[in-house]
Amino acid sequence: MNGHLVGPAHRRRGLHSVFERAFDEQRRALVGWAAGLGGLGLVMLGMYPSVRGNRSFAKLLEAYPQALRTLFGLADYTSGPGYLRAEIFSLTGPLLFVIFAILWGTDLTAGEEERRTVDILLANPVSRARVVVEKWAAMVVGVLVVAASLGLVLVLIGPAVKLHVGLVALSAAIVSTALLAVLFGTLGLAVGAATGHRGLARGVTALAAVAAYLLSSLPELVSWLRPARPLSPWYHALGVDPMGTGYRPLHLLVLLAMTAVCLAVATVSFDRRDLAT
Amino acid sequence: MGLGGARPTRTLLSPAGEGGHDPAAPPIALESVTKHYRGGGGIDEVTFEVERGEVFGFLGPNGAGKTTTIRLLLDLIRPEAGKVALFGLDARGSSVAIRRRIGYLPGDLALYDRLTARELLTHFAHLRGGPPWAETEKLAARFDLELDRPIRALSKGNRQKVGLVQALMGDPQLLILDEPTSGLDPLVQHQVHALMREVAAEGRTVFLSSHVLSEVGDVADRVGLIRQGRVVAVRRVEDLRRRSVHLVEVTGKAPFDSDAFARVPGVVRRDLDGPTAHLEVSGGIDPVVRALAGYELEDLSIREPSLEELFLAFYQGGGAT
Numbered sequence: 001m002n003g004h005l006v007g008p009a010h011r012r013r014g015l016h017s018v019f020e021r022a023f024d025e026q027r028r029a030l031v032g033w034a035a036g037l038g039g040l041g042l043v044m045l046g047m048y049p050s051v052r053g054n055r056s057f058a059k060l061l062e063a064y065p066q067a068l069r070t071l072f073g074l075a076d077y078t079s080g081p082g083y084l085r086a087e088i089f090s091l092t093g094p095l096l097f098v099i100f101a102i103l104w105g106t107d108l109t110a111g112e113e114e115r116r117t118v119d120i121l122l123a124n125p126v127s128r129a130r131v132v133v134e135k136w137a138a139m140v141v142g143v144l145v146v147a148a149s150l151g152l153v154l155v156l157i158g159p160a161v162k163l164h165v166g167l168v169a170l171s172a173a174i175v176s177t178a179l180l181a182v183l184f185g186t187l188g189l190a191v192g193a194a195t196g197h198r199g200l201a202r203g204v205t206a207l208a209a210v211a212a213y214l215l216s217s218l219p220e221l222v223s224w225l226r227p228a229r230p231l232s233p234w235y236h237a238l239g240v241d242p243m244g245t246g247y248r249p250l251h252l253l254v255l256l257a258m259t260a261v262c263l264a265v266a267t268v269s270f271d272r273r274d275l276a277t
Numbered sequence: 278m279g280l281g282g283a284r285p286t287r288t289l290l291s292p293a294g295e296g297g298h299d300p301a302a303p304p305i306a307l308e309s310v311t312k313h314y315r316g317g318g319g320i321d322e323v324t325f326e327v328e329r330g331e332v333f334g335f336l337g338p339n340g341a342g343k344t345t346t347i348r349l350l351l352d353l354i355r356p357e358a359g360k361v362a363l364f365g366l367d368a369r370g371s372s373v374a375i376r377r378r379i380g381y382l383p384g385d386l387a388l389y390d391r392l393t394a395r396e397l398l399t400h401f402a403h404l405r406g407g408p409p410w411a412e413t414e415k416l417a418a419r420f421d422l423e424l425d426r427p428i429r430a431l432s433k434g435n436r437q438k439v440g441l442v443q444a445l446m447g448d449p450q451l452l453i454l455d456e457p458t459s460g461l462d463p464l465v466q467h468q469v470h471a472l473m474r475e476v477a478a479e480g481r482t483v484f485l486s487s488h489v490l491s492e493v494g495d496v497a498d499r500v501g502l503i504r505q506g507r508v509v510a511v512r513r514v515e516d517l518r519r520r521s522v523h524l525v526e527v528t529g530k531a532p533f534d535s536d537a538f539a540r541v542p543g544v545v546r547r548d549l550d551g552p553t554a555h556l557e558v559s560g561g562i563d564p565v566v567r568a569l570a571g572y573e574l575e576d577l578s579i580r581e582p583s584l585e586e587l588f589l590a591f592y593q594g595g596g597a598t
Contacts, residue, residue, distance in 0.1 A: 014399035021389075021400055116387035120443070122353060123381035124404040125373045274354035277314060 022138035041153035101185030110192030180237035302365025310359030334497030384455030408447030
């Protein structure tokens with residue numbers, strides 16, 4: 001077949017909207033991240049047979065101080081859900097998702113301003129609010145694609161290594177992780193939209209993500225922090241242990257509400273500013 | 278038609294308010310618009326109007342506030358004081374409706390480098406509600422633009438062409454072009470000038486910013502001179518021409534008489550330095566050329582005044598509006 005015909009679809013029918021353009025812009029990064037997170041799932045599944053039902057390993061872990069076991073999500077490590085919780089959904093997975101979303105979210109408007117393409121984009125009859133919302137939607141879809149990649153690997157390959165995890169628990173963990181990433185991507189979008197500086201937005205948002213993680217995890221060790229826990233989106237996403245307890249609608253609603261606030265701030269602040277000065 | 282200066286007393290915003298607009302409203306009207314940047318620069322109390330169907334040249338040195346004014350028109354930045362109206366609509370409140378009728382070429386042109394010109398143009402065509410591709414392709418052909426190479430692989434001149442085509446496509450009522458011919462070779466510059474004249478002849482309007490006097494002189498009907506953030510004059514080009522001076526430097530085989538050129542019409546200043554005479558000629562150059570015919574010459578140069586010299590001529594000649 002001729003190379004012309006096998007190119008990405010948009011080369012034939014054109015990029016229609018700001019959404020499509022925003023999605024197309026991160027096409028390569030998205031493929032990389034989806035492959036990376038899928039790969040992470042594969043590697044973790046590949047190592048599972050060596051810990052599955054391993055009594056002596058379980059004993060070893062039981063010797064760890066309780067606090068550490070909770071902090072690193074080591075409870076029930078040798079079972080399927082326990083293993084996934086510890087290896088993917090306590091830190092590594094959400095961290096990667098959050099980084100991915102922050103990189104994308106902070107580039108949406110601030111990148112456009114820093115590359116000075118915002119002038120030519122807004123020469124078109126599209127409102128600034130529409131630009132923000134469509135670009136945001138592209139980032140959300142991107143996060144869902146990466147989440148689907150990880151989810152599919154775990155669901156399809158899991159049975160091959162006798163990983164017994166309920167679909168509800170697994171999907172709850174992945175959805176929570178994705179919503180957490182969307183929230184931080186949206187926060188990054190908001191800081192970038194309010195300042196026009198991508199680097200600053202990345203720094204601030206990464207700091208917020210670390211703080212959220214610590215605020216969710218440290219109360220396991222430092223009990224007086226416990227009342228502050230609900231302030232942390234990380235707590236609402238993963239601190240409530242979706243892998244163990246399934247969907248927690250109220251906590252997910254808190255995440256969605258926080259995201260809505262960030263998106264509103266992004267839209268309003270981008271609309272009010274002098275751009276790319 | 279007098280001096281064609283700004284008419285600041287007219288109401289700039291249509292009383293019709295939101296929604297409807299006044300068809301007689303000027304494409305561009307600024308009233309006492311002020312905008313400063315933290316780092317310095319900006320514009321002060323800028324007032325002028327652009328009429329429908331004209332090419333309006335916005336002339337000034339780099340850093341004078343041309344791009345600031347243009348970005349205010351596009352609602353990319355907001356004024357601290359004053360009113361910016363396009364087609365009688367508020368630049369901020371009706372920005373989307375305004376932009377539906379505008380083609381804009383930014384001065385500091387940055388494009389989506391990974392796309393090809395074709396991809397960029399089809400994308401923008403969709404955002405604008407789809408001007409027919411055949412017409413866009415015709416424009417691209419007119420500029421000899423390569424459509425299927427990534428924009429990042431194009432030369433500066435070719436990128437500028439992409440910018441021009443996207444500004445022109447869909448036949449906007451108002452073209453706002455910030456230094457449109459920078460980076461273009463003279464042949465293409467000429468094409469661009471011809472296009473601007475065509476657009477104006479169709480009753481559409483061109484707002485052309487430039488720091489090149491000859492460019493503005495060639496294509497504009499009226500010129501607004503901006504300097505250090507202030508519009509110091511708005512003139513018809515014919516008036517500017519009439520007012521403009523030529524600088525003549527002539528060396529004769531023999532020294533000139535002390536009263537040489539004294540009675541030649543239009544010579545406003547003369548310095549005789551042995552065989553060399555420096556003349557400043559206002560208005561037409563013809564009388565001086567005729568007078569020179571009586572001498573045997575070693576050397577002769579006639580040059581147009583620079584922008585700066587033109588400004589000086591304005592001030593000295595009482596060029597206030």
